Amino acid sequence: MNFVIVPIFLLSGTLFPLEELPRWVQSLCYVNPLFYDVDGLRFSLLGISTLPVVLDFLILIVRCCLMVILGAFLFSFVDVD
Numbered sequence: 001m002n003f004v005i006v007p008i009f010l011l012s013g014t015l016f017p018l019e020e021l022p023r024w025v026q027s028l029c030y031v032n033p034l035f036y037d038v039d040g041l042r043f044s045l046l047g048i049s050t051l052p053v054v055l056d057f058l059i060l061i062v063r064c065c066l067m068v069i070l071g072a073f074l075f076s077f078v079d080v081d
Contacts, residue, residue: 008034012034012038040056
């Protein structure tokens with residue numbers, strides 16, 4: 001579990017600014033779904049954002065909708081006795 005969670009947490013930009021990282025690590029951060037959540041939260045608390053807040057919010061909504069659809073699809077395979 002830590003093998004997945006720790007890299008996602010470290011590449012989300014919560015502990016250090018992404019501008020200081022090399023370009024190839026920054027591209028990994030943009031693939032990380034937690035990055036957009038942290039960026040939106042940083043804007044709401046500090047008024048500082050790497051990306052436009054609308055883009056952060058849009059990616060958050062799309063990701064939530066996809067997870068609900070995936071959960072509903074996988075729930076259809078559950079057999080309840």
